[in-house]
Amino acid sequence: MDKNGHILFKKRLTRTQLKAFIANTPPSLVAFEACPGSQYWGRLFTAAGFTLKIIPAQFVKPYLKSNKNDFNDAAAIAEAGSRGTMRTVPLKTDEQLALQATHRVRQRFIVERTATVNQMRALLLEYGITVPKGRKIFEKSLPNILADTDSELPQYIRSLITRLRDRWKQLDQQINEMSGLLQGAAEKSDKCQLVSSVPGIGPIVSTALIAAIGNGSQFKRARDLSAWLGLVPRQFSTGGKSNLGKISKRGNIYLRQQVLQGAKALKIHMKREKSSLGQWVAKLETCHHHHVVLVALANKIMRICWKVLTSGKQYQPFPEAA
Template sequence: MKRSSIAVIGIDLGKNSCSLAGQDATGAIVLRRKMSRQGIIAFTATLPPCVIAMEACCGAHFFGRTFETQGHEVRLMSPEYVQPYVKAQKTDDRDAEAIAEAAPRPTMRFVSLKSEAQLDLQALHRARERLVLARTALINQLRAVLFERGVILPKGRLLLMRRLGEIGVESLPISVRTKILVNDLLDECTALDKRIKGYDEEFAAVARNDLQARRLSGIPGIGVINATALIAAIGDGSAFARGRDLASWLGLTPRQHSTGGRTKILGISKRGNQYLRKQLIHGARAALPHLAAKPTRMGEWLREMLNRRHTNVVVVALAAKLARIIWALLRRETTYDQSAIIGV
């Protein structure tokens, strides 16, 4: 096997060992190997420039940046797009062969390579999300403990904390041991609040120093958290500048079912980045009352929808609208214009 004959290499990434499959220009398999992660880097450094394809999974972006410095063209693909090319039973070698076969397809969709700064920002968002979930679990446990003892507190963290502050833990009709437990849970919540606030301040600093984040944070319902999460996921937006629809990428577009010449509109597809979709919907829910009250075309559109559809449906529709506004700003490299939003 001549190394100069390799046109495409498919790599099935593993925790320790990885499978490689190399194709020549005709699509014939000319290489099959198993290597360690460090061995792959040393091996590709000896190859002439070629296409190296991988599934977009853990470690793929690090390898991609390394291969690019070696002069190779890196193509990352979603695993669901590679699956149809797997022959017979799934093995690591067949997965590598399927990756190599899928990469040259002219209609294949690729994942943009993330920089180290994007991955750092994404890791911060994941850490913050874990803390928010832990805080929510603590609040739910606190409400349940007090509910079992006849103390009814309102839903929502802020309302609950305010109500407890008004009543006072010591005046609650519960045992001494339960009062100690409640104070412990409240201390844990306070500690989590401080850590979450620290992440929020870091995101605010990133948004101040990043041009794209400043543009996005000016959109109603986006804010600092959503803007930095979007920057971490899509970088400079070059993929969407080439015409890719952000709303469909986030799974906010409705599914369609056609039968007998009739098309039925179903719910949203819920494909793509679940974290971004959730954050965008939360942002739309917060911005809905403010936008619907304005005497603008956007406000008229929202009020008309609220008269005939459930609020949750309107929230998702607004989230999809915000996604298209983001897409337009990224394509046109401009800032948010209140007077132009209805034409997006």
């Protein structure tokens, strides 16, 4: 398309043909919808001198006209890319892609482990055997359940549960290996070491954060990072009247979950009287629900992380209260 949105060229290309097209076309502005493979093609276009825009899918959808097909999708992406205020996704470095892949594989193992444990519980429930909630409790109770010869559990079901238990152990080992890889990556990365100095941030959260945002320079202010992660209220304002609701929960679900878990651990173990951050949390706890306090603490942690990343200086602890 030209600057006025008129179509200059339209042709369907295979992946091989697209590589040749990149090499033989004068550099211009090219837009992608953020999806698997967009980072790879983005690097190829950038290396050829093109100006790149990778646009999140939710921002492309409003520009889709009529029915959905490949051509209409391409036209919508091109029109969205022509907007000067359009929000884009930056290209990730090799370090970010490696960290992101490790987190996704680790999370896949965790999901599979949860499914395995739930299936074992369901098999036992068919024979009237119940176990209290909690994976660790189930793990401790399982040997006694299998060793109980007085129960009505058939031998065939016992063998199936034993197989599932072996798979559970394999998944535990793989999860620990993935966690070890993330721990090692956090120790070698300067950016991870910077954000790890912030309270509530450990190797898992720091590597997930760096994989998602890099050095944080794409955000103009700290609040933008919290808003991108969905930790600020959803706004529905009109006529000069501000209406704020629950947190938006937009952005990276996995990262937000990890940040909230880190904030929860900090909230539980923080010495309220030792720092002004602790006093701030204690003051919030007197007049707000503990979930509200948890989200507020996660929001503050993300703001501090942005400041630490953009300034290149480690977090300085809050001074002790007088």
